[in-house]
Amino acid sequence: MLYLRYNVISLVGDVMELEFSSQEELYKRVQPALKAKLAELHRLGYPYIQLIDIWNYLIFSKWKKAKNLTLSDIVNDILHVDNYKLDEYLKGKLARTRRSQDDLETI
Numbered sequence: 001m002l003y004l005r006y007n008v009i010s011l012v013g014d015v016m017e018l019e020f021s022s023q024e025e026l027y028k029r030v031q032p033a034l035k036a037k038l039a040e041l042h043r044l045g046y047p048y049i050q051l052i053d054i055w056n057y058l059i060f061s062k063w064k065k066a067k068n069l070t071l072s073d074i075v076n077d078i079l080h081v082d083n084y085k086l087d088e089y090l091k092g093k094l095a096r097t098r099r100s101q102d103d104l105e106t107i
Helices: 023-029 031-043 051-062 071-079 083-106
Strands: 004-009 015-020
Touching: 015 023, 023 031, 031 051, 031 071, 031 083, 051 071, 051 083
Parallel strands: none
Antiparallel strands: 004 015
């Protein structure tokens, strides 16, 4: 599970700590960044990619072993995810799913 504690330093030097208790809460918080990336992907010819695909790709590839991620790190990763690698990840996932279904049909 992705855990995030985020410190925000205000202009007067105060520190405000944000903690997200679940991935769902964090997902909702970063949806504007996910939507911006999704719009870019659709403009670039990837109409089949969905918000959850971007999120899952980052969870299972980029953030799997990450520690002490900040909210700004997460938003940056979302906005700068490699489109080609994301597409290849989804194609590989689809191929594995199809192979699993084919295996079940032969039983």
